[in-house]
Amino acid sequence: QVQLVESGGGLVQAGGSVELSCVASGSIIRIYSIGWYRQASGNQRELVANSSSRAGTNYADSVQGRFTISRDDAKNTMYLQMNSLKPEDTADYYCSADILRRESWGSALSTVWGQGTQVIVSS
Secondary structure (H helix, E strand, C coil): EEEEEEECCCEEEEECEEEEEEEEEEEEEEEEEEEEEEEEECCCCCEEEEEECCCCCEEEEEEEECCEEEEEEHEEEEEEEEEEEEEHHHEEEEEEEEEEEEEEEEEEEEEEEECEEEEEECC
């Protein structure tokens, strides 16, 4: 069993910065692509940023130049640094990763999601 746990959300003023963290735990063999998504109240979940060795790093137009996705494979942790925050960045933020996990019978690859962390940007 593998799980992702986000942290770092909270209330921040417009123009401020927040760094979200997402730690993977369990029988992890390797973490492949990673991503951050967000869902504002009444809206669908949308991609914020993702990164993989095959496709590189991609950002939503709305966060390009303000947000940075990164990872520390030694710590099984991914980050989302968010700068110059705007009220419209207010949402629940979710991390996701394609993780190869160890099973008693071998290994399996699956997409795992965190439980989400809330970010509120006040104007």
